[in-house]
Amino acid sequence: xxxxxxxxxxxxxxxxxxxxxxTYTDSSSTYLYWYKQEPGxxxxxxxxxxxxxxxxxxxxLTVLLNKKDKHLSLRIADTQTGDSAIYFCAxxxxxxxxxxxxxxxxxxxxxx
Amino acid sequence: xxxxxxxPTHLIKTRGQQVTLRCSPKSGHDTVxxxxxxxxxxxxxxxxxxxxxxxxxxxxxxxFSGHQFPNYSSELNVNALLLGDSALYxxxxxxxxxxxxxxxxxxxxxxxxxx
Numbered sequence: 001x002x003x004x005x006x007x008x009x010x011x012x013x014x015x016x017x018x019x020x021x022x023t024y025t026d027s028s029s030t031y032l033y034w035y036k037q038e039p040g041x042x043x044x045x046x047x048x049x050x051x052x053x054x055x056x057x058x059x060x061l062t063v064l065l066n067k068k069d070k071h072l073s074l075r076i077a078d079t080q081t082g083d084s085a086i087y088f089c090a091x092x093x094x095x096x097x098x099x100x101x102x103x104x105x106x107x108x109x110x111x112x
Numbered sequence: 113x114x115x116x117x118x119x120p121t122h123l124i125k126t127r128g129q130q131v132t133l134r135c136s137p138k139s140g141h142d143t144v145x146x147x148x149x150x151x152x153x154x155x156x157x158x159x160x161x162x163x164x165x166x167x168x169x170x171x172x173x174x175x176f177s178g179h180q181f182p183n184y185s186s187e188l189n190v191n192a193l194l195l196g197d198s199a200l201y202x203x204x205x206x207x208x209x210x211x212x213x214x215x216x217x218x219x220x221x222x223x224x225x226x227x
Contacts, residue, residue, distance in 0.1 A: 004154075033215070042202060042220035043155070088154050095213050096206040099145065099168055102154030 002026050004103035006089050011109045018076040020106045022089030025070065029091035032065060033100065034074045037086045046074070046087075048095070081110050114139060116205050116219035124225045125193050133188040133222045135203030143167075143208025144186040145216065146178060149200040161186050162208045190224075198226045 006022040024032070033048040049056045049063045049072075056063045062075040076083055086105040092098040117136045125131050137144050143162045147155035157170035161180035180186045184205075190197055200223050204216040 031215075035218075042200075043218040045215050045218070048215055090154070095215050097143065097160075097162075097167075097208040099157035099160065099170065100147075100155075100204075100216065101157070104152075104154045 002091075002101045004089055004091060004101055006087075006103040006106050008104065009107050009109070011111055012079050014079060014081060014110050014112055016079055018074075018079045018083065018108055020074045020076075020087050020089075020108065022072045022074075022103055023070055024072065024089070024091050024101075026091060026101070027070065028093060031092050031095045032063075032072050033088075033090040033092075034061075034063065034072075035088040035090060035102075037088065037105070038084075043088070076108075079108075079110055084108060084110050116141075116203055116217050118201075118203050118219040118222050120222060121220070122223045122225075124227060126227050127193055127195060129193050130189065130191045131193060131224060133190075133201050133203075133224070135186045135188070135205075135219060137184050137186070137203075137205030138217045141205035141207055141217070142184050143206045144180060144184065145204045145206070146186070146188045147202040147204065148172070149202060149221070150196075151199070155202055158188070160208070167208075193226050195226050197224065199224060 003025045012018045034046045035043045060077045089103040092100045145160040146158040149155040160168040200221040202221045206216040
């Protein structure tokens with residue numbers, strides 16, 4: 001089946017690292033994504049990783065993939081107040097033609 | 113280079129009415145997908161259009177229909193609106209079937225409220 005699970009809330013102190021976790025069920029997923037959604041806004045693609053990769057780093061963002069356990073994580077280094085948002089984990093069979101299956105989102109709040 | 117544009121931004125309807133939402137894909141894209149995002153939930157796939165035909169469909173009733181025009185723009189129509197249709201409707205575009213590994217691009221959505 002197709003299912004993506006993630007925790008609902010995460011609170012982090014400003015300047016610390018945030019780690020948002022996600023599990024998925026479809027072993028044939030080829031692409032795994034992290035999207036950011038700020039209040040009242042649409043979806044912003046933060047980063048994505050191919051299923052044959054273990055890690056991808058892009059500035060403050062690090063994505064780790066454990067394909068055996070079907071576990072994906074997003075680490076945000078030096079978390080800032082502007083990182084407050086809902087983060088969605090998602091998967092698809094390919095990047096362009098397939099439907100994207102989303103989790104319910106993790107709300108990241110930053111405390112001073 | 114314009115990204116994905118959706119109109120209108122906000123819309124208020126009453127139960128039983130019909131609504132049409134519009135989407136213009138990013139320049140160069142030929143495939144449009146529609147998603148429904150209910151409050152507090154992740155987006156759910158409604159359907160996808162390519163070459164003016166519906167190619168994939170999610171678990172949505174026939175009240176949800178769509179269309180794609182020769183210029184690749186798309187409409188989402190919802191008939192007999194229910195309170196549960198209140199949501200943010202997102203459009204995504206891509207080069208769907210060209211063998212190009214590029215992510216889909218999302219618009220900012222249309223927020224539909226049903227009274």
